[in-house]
Amino acid sequence: MEKLIFLKRLIGALLIIFLLNFTPCFADENINEINLPVPYFNQGVGTWAKENITNNKTIAQIGCLMVSSCMVLNYYLAPQGKNTDPFQLNRWLKTNGGYDENGNLYVPKIAEYASKNFNLALNNKQLWKAPPELEIKNYLSQKIPPIGKVYNQRLGNHWVVVRGYSDGKFLINDPAWQNRTSLDDYFNLYKNKNIKTPTPIPADLIVFWPKNWVAPTPPQNPISEPRTISVIIDDSGSMMVNDPDFWRKKAVFLFIDKTEPGDFLLIDKFADTPSEICQSKAGIEENKETKRKLEENLKSEGATDIEGALNQAFQKLSLSEGKEKFAILLTDGAQTVGDSVVDPESYLQFKKKGWKIYIIALLPKNANATQTVDPFFSFGYTPDIPLLKEIARQTNGEYIETKNEQELITIYNRILGRIKKVNLLQDKAFILKPKQQKIQTFSVAPQTTKLVITTIWYGSDIETYLFSPSGKKVEAQVIKEENYQVLTVERPQPGKWKAIIKAIEVPPEGELVNFTAEAKIDKNKPYIEFLGPYEFFQKSPFVVKFKIQDESPLYKITVTQNKKTILNFEGSTKTENYKLDVGEESSKINFKIEAEDMAGNKSLYLWTYFIDNTSPSIAAFKIIPTSFWEIRKMPYFYFKLEEKQTSLKAVKITILTKGGKKIFEKKYKFQPFNLIEEKYKITLPENLPAGKYQIIIEAEDMLGNKKVKEKYFSLFTLKSIINWLESFF
Numbered sequence: 001m002e003k004l005i006f007l008k009r010l011i012g013a014l015l016i017i018f019l020l021n022f023t024p025c026f027a028d029e030n031i032n033e034i035n036l037p038v039p040y041f042n043q044g045v046g047t048w049a050k051e052n053i054t055n056n057k058t059i060a061q062i063g064c065l066m067v068s069s070c071m072v073l074n075y076y077l078a079p080q081g082k083n084t085d086p087f088q089l090n091r092w093l094k095t096n097g098g099y100d101e102n103g104n105l106y107v108p109k110i111a112e113y114a115s116k117n118f119n120l121a122l123n124n125k126q127l128w129k130a131p132p133e134l135e136i137k138n139y140l141s142q143k144i145p146p147i148g149k150v151y152n153q154r155l156g157n158h159w160v161v162v163r164g165y166s167d168g169k170f171l172i173n174d175p176a177w178q179n180r181t182s183l184d185d186y187f188n189l190y191k192n193k194n195i196k197t198p199t200p201i202p203a204d205l206i207v208f209w210p211k212n213w214v215a216p217t218p219p220q221n222p223i224s225e226p227r228t229i230s231v232i233i234d235d236s237g238s239m240m241v242n243d244p245d246f247w248r249k250k251a252v253f254l255f256i257d258k259t260e261p262g263d264f265l266l267i268d269k270f271a272d273t274p275s276e277i278c279q280s281k282a283g284i285e286e287n288k289e290t291k292r293k294l295e296e297n298l299k300s301e302g303a304t305d306i307e308g309a310l311n312q313a314f315q316k317l318s319l320s321e322g323k324e325k326f327a328i329l330l331t332d333g334a335q336t337v338g339d340s341v342v343d344p345e346s347y348l349q350f351k352k353k354g355w356k357i358y359i360i361a362l363l364p365k366n367a368n369a370t371q372t373v374d375p376f377f378s379f380g381y382t383p384d385i386p387l388l389k390e391i392a393r394q395t396n397g398e399y400i401e402t403k404n405e406q407e408l409i410t411i412y413n414r415i416l417g418r419i420k421k422v423n424l425l426q427d428k429a430f431i432l433k434p435k436q437q438k439i440q441t442f443s444v445a446p447q448t449t450k451l452v453i454t455t456i457w458y459g460s461d462i463e464t465y466l467f468s469p470s471g472k473k474v475e476a477q478v479i480k481e482e483n484y485q486v487l488t489v490e491r492p493q494p495g496k497w498k499a500i501i502k503a504i505e506v507p508p509e510g511e512l513v514n515f516t517a518e519a520k521i522d523k524n525k526p527y528i529e530f531l532g533p534y535e536f537f538q539k540s541p542f543v544v545k546f547k548i549q550d551e552s553p554l555y556k557i558t559v560t561q562n563k564k565t566i567l568n569f570e571g572s573t574k575t576e577n578y579k580l581d582v583g584e585e586s587s588k589i590n591f592k593i594e595a596e597d598m599a600g601n602k603s604l605y606l607w608t609y610f611i612d613n614t615s616p617s618i619a620a621f622k623i624i625p626t627s628f629w630e631i632r633k634m635p636y637f638y639f640k641l642e643e644k645q646t647s648l649k650a651v652k653i654t655i656l657t658k659g660g661k662k663i664f665e666k667k668y669k670f671q672p673f674n675l676i677e678e679k680y681k682i683t684l685p686e687n688l689p690a691g692k693y694q695i696i697i698e699a700e701d702m703l704g705n706k707k708v709k710e711k712y713f714s715l716f717t718l719k720s721i722i723n724w725l726e727s728f729f
Contacts, residue, residue, distance in 0.1 A: 035164035035171060036145050037530045038075045039607065041086055043067040043175045045537070045647055046610070048087035054103040059090055062103050065159040065206075066090060067175040068147045069110045072161060072208050075145060078530070079216065081592060081604040082118050089113060107206055120210060127205040139207060140165055143215040148172075148202025150186045162202070178535070178702075218527050219551040226262035226282075227419065228320040230313040231255065233277075234331040234362075235269040239300040242332040242362050243405040249298055250483050251408040256287050256294075257479045257486055258416055258452065266316045267294065270309035271302030272337060279316070305337035306387075310346040310357075317355060325355045326419055329391070330408070332362035334384035342384075347391045358415050359392045360408065361385060361401040406458050409483060410514050413454060417518055422452070426517035432462065433510040437502040442517045444469075444492050449552040449598035450520040451492040453499055456484045457513050460506040464515075469495025491555075491598055492519075522599035526550040530593070530605055537646045538609045539703035541583035546605070548576050548595050556596040561589055587611055615707035616699040617642040637711075639697060640679045646702045653682060658692040690715050 043049065044060040048067075051059050059067065063086065070086045077083050089110075093099060098109040111122040127135075139146045145163045148170075162183070164171035169182040180186070183202065233248055252267070259265065259282040267277040267290065277297045280290040309329070317325045327350065335342045350357055361383040385401070392399035398418070400411055417424060425442040432438060444451060453476070455464045464485050466474040476487040501515060531545035548554060559567035559580060567580065582589065589609040596602045621639040641648060648670050655664035666682070696710045 033166050034140050034143075035166065036075065036140070036143055037078075037532065037534060038071050038145050038161055038163040038173055039078070040173050040178065040535045041067050041071055041074075041175060042178060042536070043086065046086070048085065048090060051087060051090055053090065053094070053099055054101070057103050059086060063090070064175045065105045065147070066093065068159045068161045068173070069105070069107075069206075069208070071173055071175070072145055072147060073110065073114055076114075076120060076122075076208075076210055077118060078606050079528070079603070080118070080120070081606045083590075083606055083608050084117070085608075092117070110208060114208075122208045123211055123213075125207045127207075129204065131202070131205045136162060136170065136202075136205070137165060139209075141215075142209075142213070144207060144209045144213070146202075147206040147208075148183070149204040150183065150202055157203075159206075160202075173534075216527065218529070218549045219524060226260065226264060226322050227324040227326065228264040228266065228317060228322045229259070229419065230266040230268070230317055230325075230327040232274075232309050232313050232327060232329045233267070233269045233298070234271075234304065234329075234333065235298050235300060235302070236271045236304045236333055236336075237301050238304070238333050242364060243300070243408075245405070246298055246300075247405040247408045248330055248362075249294055250481070251412040252294060253291050253481055254409055254454075254456070254484050254486070255412045255416055256282070256290050257481070257484075258413070258454070259287075260420065264320055264322060265290065266313065266320065268309060268312060268316075269297060270305050270312075271299075273305055274309040274312040276312075276316075303336040304331065304333040306331060306335045306384075307342045307346045308337065310342075310350075310391075314346075314349050318353075325353070326358065327355060327397075328358045328360065328412070328415060329388075330360040330362065331383055331388070332364070333382070334387070342387055347394060350395045355395065356397040357391055357395040358397045358418075359388045359399045360411055360415075361388050361399070362405060362408070363401055363403045365403055409456055413456065413516065417516075420520070422518040423521050424516065425519050426515065428515045430513055430515070431510040432457075432460075432501065432503045432506060432513045434503055434506050434508060436510075437500055438513070438515075440499045440501065440515055440517070441496060442499075443496050444494050444519060445521055446494040447523050447599040447601065448492055448494065448519045448521050449490070451489040451497070452518045452520075453487040454484060454516045454518070455501055455513060456515075457511050458483060460511040461504040462506075462511070462513060463502050463504050465500045465502065467498040467500070468493045469497060520552070522550070522552040522597060522601060524551055525601045525603040526554060526595040526597050528593055528595055528603050528605045530607060536608070536610055537612050537703060538582075539613055539705060540611050541581055544580045544582050544591060544607075546578055546593055548578070548593075550595070550597045550601075552597040552599050552601075554595060555598045556594075558594045560592045560594075563590075582609075612646050612701070612703050613705060615705045616648060616701050618697055618699055618707055618709040621697070621709060621711060637682060637684070637695060639709075641699055643701050649700045649702045651680075651700070652696075652698045653680075654696045654698075655684070656694045656696070658694075663688070663693075688715055 043063040049058065049060040053059060053062055053066070066089060067086045070084065070089050073089070074083050092113050093105070093109055096109065096112070098106055100106065107124055107126060111124050114120040114122045136146060140162070145161050147159055148162050150158050150160055158176065160175065161173040162170050163173050169184050171182055172180065174180040231252060233252065239248070256265065261283050263282040265280050265282060268274055269277055278290050278293040280286050306329070313327050317327070334340070347357060364382055389399045391397070398415070402408070402411060425444070426440055428440060430438055453464060453466060455462055462485065464487060466476055466487055466489065468474050470493065474489055476489045479486040499515070499517065501513060503511065527549045529547040529549070531547060533542065533544070548557065554576065555570070557567060557569040557576070558565060561582065567578070582591070587610060589611060591607045591609060593605040594602065619640045619642060622637060641651060650670065651668045653666045654662060656662055692712065692714050694710055694712050696708065699707045
């Protein structure tokens with residue numbers, strides 16, 4: 001009994017340790033390149049810089065962890081169309097117990113702030129040790145930017161946001177120095193100095209991430225990256241027996257008509273050797289030409305070279321574009337070319353690439369046919385079923401067999417549905433007699449982007465009519481051939497639909513009809529990838545970049561700037577990249593991106609900029625005295641620089657003679673975002689001869705705004721005055 005109690009306590013203790021040390025599950029530990037769109041705030045600039053954290057310490061002095069937390073918080077809030085800033089966060093922390101008496105941040109209060117003000121539930125984890133490089137990469141791979149502690153020579157311990165990894169370096173947002181962009185900047189800065197041993201890995205780590213966090217990722221099959229499908233058709237002599245009416249051609253016709261616009265088709269036939277029928281991009285006009293070439297090229301003659309057909313298809317797929325690639329192989333025989341053995345490498349190479357092969361085996365109608373290869377004609381009487389099943393199994397494809405060549409049209413139709421990952425709403429077969437009509441009903445979900453109705457028959461004339469949930473007849477896009485009709489409706493109305501299949505001309509015994517209703521359903525929101533600029537302060541005009549991807553065509557894109565619409569696109573489009581030239585003059589810009597796809601899924605993204613087009617101020621510019629006797633001290637001048645928006649970058653002081661000769665120049669450069677105001681008193685060089693002079697002061701802030709101010713003065717000495725008086729006598 002005591003052992004049982006001990007065991008229970010041990011299990012409980014281990015469970016508590018696990019929960020306290022929980023780390024999210026990671027998808028990719030070995031990232032090589034990632035750059036998360038974490039907004040940049042500087043603790044020394046903006047309305048918050050001089051805000052107190054304690055009675056005598058400001059955000060500019062000790063606010064690095066709070067400002068870093070604010071950057072991470074805004075990273076998570078942007079996709080919700082929300083934001084905050086260090087001023088707001090600091091005020092809340094001060095009134096809600098967010099700091100101790102020394103101004104140290106109580107980290108869990110950041111999660112409380114997010115929950116109470118933005119309804120954002122955050123996990124937080126603190127690692128008070130040097131975490132391994134792999135652990136930081138793990139967080140980044142899940143698009144979670146950790147906050148790391150580094151050592152700063154001037155401030156001591158300092159916190160930065162680790163926002164990415166590139167070229168073997170961890171990228172950072174440093175709230176004190178914007179020009180320090182990687183952890184190696186700290187390592188290289190201090191590695192040769194007698195300071196605490198620095199490393200390119202933070203000493204400690206603080207991590208926030210939303211509960212139930214799923215890292216936002218681009219769609220696996222965005223509409224802009226179409227599929228490439230290799231259609232491999234057996235055209236050997238045995239097809240004269242097994243498919244005398246060329247149902248394989250009619251089946252591929254339907255396949256061509258139902259491919260998505262932009263999909264790429266590689267259509268080959270094989271007999272003694274493989275040969276190309278055509279390469280074509282799917283589209284209304286392109287499909288007509290593809291079907292014409294298919295009509296001309298099928299002959300049903302020769303032997304069977306499955307191995308050669310697979311090798312040719314692989315080479316052509318390898319040279320084609322697109323991420324998703326498939327092959328469909330139809331045959332009614334076995335390998336009869338060469339040694340009549342298929343080299344496994346011909347299909348294993350598909351497996352290595354992850355490309356599926358769908359196998360269609362057309363079996364002979366004669367149930368007693370057992371001879372695989374005719375010894376005289378080299379025809380494949382029956383398919384090599386074990387081989388074909390192995391090809392499908394090895395490539396994670398599918399093996400389908402039939403003895404009825406007319407069924408090829410429905411088989412190809414179903415394979416295309418699997419490739420396109422459609423939702424099958426209805427799949428019915430029935431007999432339609434003269435003057436008869438059948439009604440099929442099915443439900444369409446709210447997030448359906450496309451509804452496709454296919455009616456297949458084998459020797460009659462059939463017509464299909466569609467009615468929406470409101471009872472109105474729908475004018476769909478129609479493709480009709482000898483043996484099928486395809487109706488397509490974009491953005492169909494959700495609800496219960498009705499299709500009426502009517503016999504136009506059928507034999508007395510009736511016609512077998514196959515009816516399918518397929519829906520393309522998209523539950524994923526459009527993926528908005530914000531490409532910057534990420535810095536809080538900008539000089540206008542500037543260019544904002546972003547990319548939108550979705551599995552469905554994008555339907556509507558709206559961009560607003562301070563509630564003013566600057567982009568409003570409506571209509572079907574593919575994945576898009578955008579650049580917008582922002583010429584706003586106001587001091588603050590709320591930049592919102594909203595995207596809606598054909599399924600009605602919506603996404604938004606919010607970014608805030610502060611605009612600084614104001615030049616630095618050069619004030620209190622005086623020269624004392626403007627004239628003097630040689631026996632007096634050398635004169636001096638003084639001035640004050642002020643920068644109210646960002647911070648000063650540099651100032652240059654130049655003194656020129658009347659003829660433009662430079663006799664004095666001095667430059668001052670400042671650390672980024674660390675100087676708002678500076679006063680100067682500069683003594684003129686000694687032994688200047690009498691004459692007229694010009695002083696030029698050039699000041700520049702961090703965004704490139706410049707201010708130039710100049711003054712003239714005359715320099716008199718005792719000797720120059722005597723010479724001047726003598727000129728009158």
